[in-house]
Amino acid sequence: MSKIHFDTIALIGIGLIGSSLARVIKREGLAGHIVVSTRSESTLARAQQLGLGDSYTLDSAEAVKSADLVIVSVPVGSSGAIARQIAGSLKPGAIVTDVGSTKGSVIAQMQPELPANVHFIPGHPLAGTEYSGPDAGFAELFANRWCILTPLEGTEPAALSRLTKFWQACGSRLDTMDPVHHDRVLAIVSHLPHLIAYNIVGTASDLEEVTNSEVIKYSASGFRDFTRLAASDPTMWRDVCLHNKEAILEMLARFSEDLASLQRSVRWGDGDALFDLFTRTRAVRRGIIDAGQEVDAPDFGRQQASHPSK
Amino acid sequence: MSKIHFDTIALIGIGLIGSSLARVIKREGLAGHIVVSTRSESTLARAQQLGLGDSYTLDSAEAVKSADLVIVSVPVGSSGAIARQIAGSLKPGAIVTDVGSTKGSVIAQMQPELPANVHFIPGHPLAGTEYSGPDAGFAELFANRWCILTPLEGTEPAALSRLTKFWQACGSRLDTMDPVHHDRVLAIVSHLPHLIAYNIVGTASDLEEVTNSEVIKYSASGFRDFTRLAASDPTMWRDVCLHNKEAILEMLARFSEDLASLQRSVRWGDGDALFDLFTRTRAVRRGIIDAGQEVDAPDFGRQQASHPSK
Structure with missing residues (x-):
């Protein structure tokens, strides 16, 4: 053939x-x-x-x-x-x-x-x-x-x-x-992550007291991970937001509820609640690596990418 | 010497x-x-x-x-x-x-x-x-x-x-x-990103209608980026939350305000507002790459990490 x-x-x-x-x-x-x-x-x-x-x-x-x-x-x-x-x-x-x-x-x-x-x-x-x-x-x-x-x-x-x-x-x-299920699955695995990434990069670059150059210099401590998704094509993502509105609004509402609860744990110093969440989420990454959907290298393999001879 | x-x-x-x-x-x-x-x-x-x-x-x-x-x-x-x-x-x-x-x-x-x-x-x-x-x-x-x-x-x-x-x-x-400025800078470049990552991974794994195995299978469409920070050491991050409370609560409040505004743009179909934000954030990543704080390779260089012979 x-x-x-x-x-x-x-x-x-x-x-x-x-x-x-x-x-x-x-x-x-x-x-x-x-x-x-x-x-x-x-x-x-x-x-x-x-x-x-x-x-x-x-x-x-x-x-x-x-x-x-x-x-x-x-x-x-x-x-x-x-x-x-x-x-x-x-x-x-x-x-x-x-x-x-x-x-x-x-x-x-x-x-x-x-x-x-x-x-x-x-x-x-x-x-x-x-x-x-x-x-x-x-x-x-x-x-x-x-x-x-x-x-x-x-x-x-x-x-x-x-x-x-x-x-x-x-x-x-x-x-x-089914298309309806697709749109809900993608709202959580793709659309919400992109919106959150765009949002946090926007919040950081709007701060008066921390300069943009500080945000850039010190970004390796976590922030830079979000900037990748937030550098995605603006036209494509505008259209996604306009065309999967219901599912995205639902996922945003769930995310915000959970964030309010996390914020409450921080405010009241509930260390056990924080520790429980932070432990639970660790297992999810292991699952993604085991499923072959992520590289099994620290820091996304950035070390190899920046020192290809290693 | x-x-x-x-x-x-x-x-x-x-x-x-x-x-x-x-x-x-x-x-x-x-x-x-x-x-x-x-x-x-x-x-x-x-x-x-x-x-x-x-x-x-x-x-x-x-x-x-x-x-x-x-x-x-x-x-x-x-x-x-x-x-x-x-x-x-x-x-x-x-x-x-x-x-x-x-x-x-x-x-x-x-x-x-x-x-x-x-x-x-x-x-x-x-x-x-x-x-x-x-x-x-x-x-x-x-x-x-x-x-x-x-x-x-x-x-x-x-x-x-x-x-x-x-x-x-x-x-x-x-x-x-200055220590006070350090704690505010780190709250935005590191502590908030970790909290947001932990939170979104928690939200995704709690969904009833989208299974955990779907979240894992389809994670390469965005979600997996967040799982790296959300796999960080739980004890270390519990302590950070308990010990930089004021600055973290301030950054969480700003993030949530911005997210509410973004959510409003999605609900009302304000494509121009979405496009503006998504364009503005793109420049931040370029700044980080230019500052030598990020690899200049698509997808964090994952491609090289998963195919090291390339």
């Missing part, structure tokens, strides 16, 4: 995720032809310089014409507009998927626009870094990371199976999930 | 910090003799197996008898007890310092106990990992990290200079600061 999974793959959006897909598709030989499309002229030119695709167009409708697989990798707030642009040009039988961090909203935006003769299978690879744009991608991004598909009622098993095998060939581990 | 800075150094406490000091002192030849002392028999035995010192004792008073430099590396809540134990045995002219994350409380606990004929210079190396105990230390821990000394009124400049040079020889960059 050929390694080629699809004759033509159209990548709509060529940022961190799109360009990582382009690289792994090319490295693994998963497509006969890759069409790259984005609405920004300069980004498209950069993608071409990097040799990410086989053909390039600013016109998403043009891009999807002969594609057997269309992967929409844009901020979730733009999903509906993309669906409207490509709907009339899709090849019958094509698979259309996306990589958005919210699934309920993407489905609500895209499903009504797409024709009945294509297979729309929403998806979400749980992978990324704090960098964005076509230069930021790399072929190993999906290796050992989970990709969650949220197939709709009536999805053809053969199409689901093809898309599953494609993501596996990109290195991903696959799960399927 | 010999590299030896002190004839005898007594390390009281041999956890992550104490054992890292032992290793760098030995590697750099900064002491003629290292005495290791800790109250736990099994920890002391382990330190001896690891060859961290030249002599070993469970008796801290015995340990300091001939020491020119005494470094107290214990949870800050134990500082007063250590000071009482060693006060009567200290060599006149010895320098006594500590490594605690809170300075006001350590000074209040130790200063009244110590005799007038020693130089008490409180200190705080801003370095650590999420691991603890004598096995967790390494000689490079202090390299390029800041160490803040908070000298008291009347500190002899020569003693301050000797301690400064010692820490520099360990790899640190040195600053001096």
